[in-house]
Amino acid sequence: MFADKDVLTITDFSREALERLFEETDVILNALTSGKKLDALNGYIMATAFFEPSTRTKMSFQTAMLRLGGACVDLPPEEISSRAKGESLADTIRMLDSYADVIVIRHRLEGAAKFAAEIAEHPVINGGDGTRDHPTQTMIDLYTIKRAHGSIDGLTVGVLGDLKYGRAARSFILGLSIFKPKKIYLISPPQLSCRPEVLHFLEEKGICYEEASTVTKVLPELDVLYVTRIQRERFPDPVEYEKVRGSYVVNELLLKSAKENLAVLHPLPRVDELAYSLDQTSHAWYFKQAYFGVPVRMALLKLILKG
Amino acid sequence: MEKELKVSKIRNGTVIDHIDAGRALHVLNILGLNGSEGLTIAVVMNVPSSKLGRKDIVKIEGVELRQDQVSKIALIAPSATINIIKDYEVAEKVKVRVPPVIEGLLKCANPNCITNQPREPVKPRFIVRSLRPLRMFCSFCGVELSQEDVIQQLTKGG
Numbered sequence: 001m002f003a004d005k006d007v008l009t010i011t012d013f014s015r016e017a018l019e020r021l022f023e024e025t026d027v028i029l030n031a032l033t034s035g036k037k038l039d040a041l042n043g044y045i046m047a048t049a050f051f052e053p054s055t056r057t058k059m060s061f062q063t064a065m066l067r068l069g070g071a072c073v074d075l076p077p078e079e080i081s082s083r084a085k086g087e088s089l090a091d092t093i094r095m096l097d098s099y100a101d102v103i104v105i106r107h108r109l110e111g112a113a114k115f116a117a118e119i120a121e122h123p124v125i126n127g128g129d130g131t132r133d134h135p136t137q138t139m140i141d142l143y144t145i146k147r148a149h150g151s152i153d154g155l156t157v158g159v160l161g162d163l164k165y166g167r168a169a170r171s172f173i174l175g176l177s178i179f180k181p182k183k184i185y186l187i188s189p190p191q192l193s194c195r196p197e198v199l200h201f202l203e204e205k206g207i208c209y210e211e212a213s214t215v216t217k218v219l220p221e222l223d224v225l226y227v228t229r230i231q232r233e234r235f236p237d238p239v240e241y242e243k244v245r246g247s248y249v250v251n252e253l254l255l256k257s258a259k260e261n262l263a264v265l266h267p268l269p270r271v272d273e274l275a276y277s278l279d280q281t282s283h284a285w286y287f288k289q290a291y292f293g294v295p296v297r298m299a300l301l302k303l304i305l306k307g
Numbered sequence: 308m309e310k311e312l313k314v315s316k317i318r319n320g321t322v323i324d325h326i327d328a329g330r331a332l333h334v335l336n337i338l339g340l341n342g343s344e345g346l347t348i349a350v351v352m353n354v355p356s357s358k359l360g361r362k363d364i365v366k367i368e369g370v371e372l373r374q375d376q377v378s379k380i381a382l383i384a385p386s387a388t389i390n391i392i393k394d395y396e397v398a399e400k401v402k403v404r405v406p407p408v409i410e411g412l413l414k415c416a417n418p419n420c421i422t423n424q425p426r427e428p429v430k431p432r433f434i435v436r437s438l439r440p441l442r443m444f445c446s447f448c449g450v451e452l453s454q455e456d457v458i459q460q461l462t463k464g465g
Contacts, residue, residue, distance in 0.1 A: 088426050111421040111447025115429055130419050132448060197444075197451060 002303035006117040007125040010135040010175040011201075018178060022143050024299035025292070032067070032295060039069030040302050047100035049075040049092065049116075050127065051107045056268060057127045057137070060293035061104050061301075068298055073100060093119045101305060105129075123304050134167045137267050138175035140296045141168075144289040145224055148263035152179040156221050158212075160187040160248060161228030161273065163194040168267040169228045173198055177205040184209040185218045189244045192234060214247045220257050225250065227266045227274050227286075251275035255283055265289050314349045320368040322390040322397075323380065328353050330383055331363035336462040337379045338372070346370060359386060378412060379461050381405045383454075385438050409433045409443065413452060413460055420448040 001017045013021075031038055046065040050058050062072045075096065083092065089112060096103050097120040105116050106127035113126035113133070128134045145152050157176060163169050163186055173194065176184055184202070186194045186209060193211060202209050212218050215225070230248050235241035250264065250273060266274050266286040278284050326334055331350045335341070340348060347368035356362035371391060372380075380387055381403035391399040411430045415422045422431040422445065432446040441454040452460075 086426070088428070089421070089424075090428050107421075108419070109421045109424065110417060110419050110449070111445065114447050115421045115427065130448070197449065 002300070003307035004123055005304060006113075006123050007135050007300065007304070008114050008117060009126070009133045010138040010171050010178070013135075013178065015178050018139065018142060021139060021296070021299055021303065022146055024303055025143055025295045028298045028302075029292075029295040037069075038067060038298075040306055041065060041068035041070035044068075044070040044102070044305055045073060045100045046070060046301065047073050047075065047096040047103045048127075049096055049103060049105045051078075051089075051105075051112075052128065054106055054127065056290055056293055057106065057134075058104075060290075061125075061127065061136075061297050063294050064297035064301055067294065068302060070301070089115065090119055093124075096120070097122050102301065125300070125304075128167055131165045131167050132170065134171045134267075135175075136297060136300065137168045138171040139300065140289060140293050141172050141226065141265060141267070142175055142179070143292055143296050144265055144285055145263065147288070147292070148285055149223060149261070152176070152181060154180065154182050155223040156183045156185070157181050157224040157226065158185040158187055158215060158218055158222045159226045159228075160215055160250070162192045162231050162234060163188045163198075163228075164192045165231065165234060166228045169226070170195070170198060172226055172267075174201060177202055177207050181207065183221075185212050185222070186210070187212045187215050187218065189213065189230065189248075191240075192230065215250070216247075216254065216257075219254065219262075220259065222262055223259065225258075225262060225264045227264060227270075229269070229271050229273055245272075248273055249275065250278065252277050252281065255281070258283065314351055314364075314366065316395050317347065317349075317366050317368045317392050318395055320347075320366065320370050320392050321372055322392060323365045323367075323384075324362070324388045324390060325356065325359060325386045326363040326365065326380075326384040327359065327386070328356075328361035328363055330458075331365050333383050333458055333462050334363075334365050334380055334387075337383070338367070338370075338376055340367070340370075375412075377401070377403055378406075378409075382409070382412070382441065382457050383461060385441065405435055405438055405441075407435050408446070409435065413457060415445045415448060415450060416452060416456055417445065417448050417450040420445055420450065422447055 065072050093116045102123050104125045104127045105113050107129050110130035110132045113129045117124040232241050263285040264283045349366040351364040353361045385405050387403045389401045390397045410432045415431050422429050433443040436442045444451045
């Protein structure tokens with residue numbers, strides 16, 4: 001199911017595979033919370049090649065590897081590596097492939113992870129490519145929902161924010177389609193609405209969805225609200241941005257009409273779309289979600305490298 | 308049938324039949340022919356066809372097609388048949404075929420696709436999803452190419 005498999009896009013994974021991953025995550029999480037030392041990946045090396053900024057993805061992958069007894073090597077920033085001399089991605093990947101047992105890559109170009117996977121003999125994990133895929137973030141998101149609600153099936157899920165360019169949102173929507181949610185609300189300003197190919201995909205999968213431009217009306221129905229950043233830089237006119245931003249701030253006042261067990265998720269980093277006042281409420285699942293980043297990635301690395 | 312008979316037979320060369328109606332000039336464009344080469348060329352457009360409803364036909368005297376040209380024709384006329392004519396007779400008849408994977412012929416429309424990076428050793432590759440209408444998507448970035456995009460690329464905007 002996972003042995004030696006590349007992780008490029010969430011739709012490469014079946015429901016059974018994701019359930020197996022979640023089972024393994026539960027086992028690892030129990031071991032972590034009971035303070036047990038794990039060494040399943042002792043002797044293995046993971047290379048991280050992040051060509052774009054990252055906090056959580058890179059650090060949680062490195063932590064995951066170290067917590068399993070493995071080791072990490074990291075491609076240095078451009079200015080002090082051979083990329084400054086014009087080395088191609090292909091040559092960089094070939095080199096990392098000869099050093100490490102698994103490669104995690106993040107790149108601004110779409111398809112970069114797939115290209116790396118075609119070059120490398122060892123498994124390649126996509127840590128985010130352009131505006132397209134972020135499969136391991138989706139694995140964490142789905143696991144968090146499972147922890148919050150016990151199941152993903154039958155839930156009404158709102159996805160709020162930049163659905164056009166945000167790779168976490170796009171991957172999450174595709175990932176939901178592997179399960180049987182009751183309904184997905186796609187909530188965004190019209191300029192940042194979900195791309196047609198994603199909508200076609202949901203239709204082909206028979207997933208019930210509806211596009212909405214504000215969260216207020218649909219909020220009482222939601223079991224999960226997945227918030228992403230509305231990206232100011234996507235708006236050609238800052239005045240337009242100021243007009244819409246108010247309708248995408250999730251705060252306690254807004255959540256007064258929410259179900260008691262609504263779980264609010266966010267892939268982070270947040271800017272001002274998610275009020276700090278929510279952090280202490282039972283709705284706040286986003287820090288747990290970030291915490292699950294390590295055990296989910298531990299489970300993934302273990303399943304890929306050890307089967 | 309009568310309309311086809313109005314065009315005389317060629318002695319040696321190629322007849323491309325069952326071209327989607329209105330695309331004969333695109334076929335000539337793909338073959339790099341504009342009439343100034345001095346070849347005898349017959350173009351028949353929008354004639355009735357039992358298979359396609361309407362179709363175009365191109366007859367070219369003295370030319371045999373290369374494989375790369377046949378592959379390109381398949382992408383704009385997926386039902387086309389190519390008849391090689393020798394001494395007024397059909398010596399060989401080939402039906403074009405759109406392969407499930409197309410490599411190297413087309414460029415991804417997404418400037419942020421890895422295949423558009425000049426220094427990376429990667430050939431653009433498309434997975435064909437449907438033939439009518441022709442829909443394919445980039446195997447690397449997933450961006451879709453429509454029939455119009457394909458015609459535009461193969462005929463360089465013509």
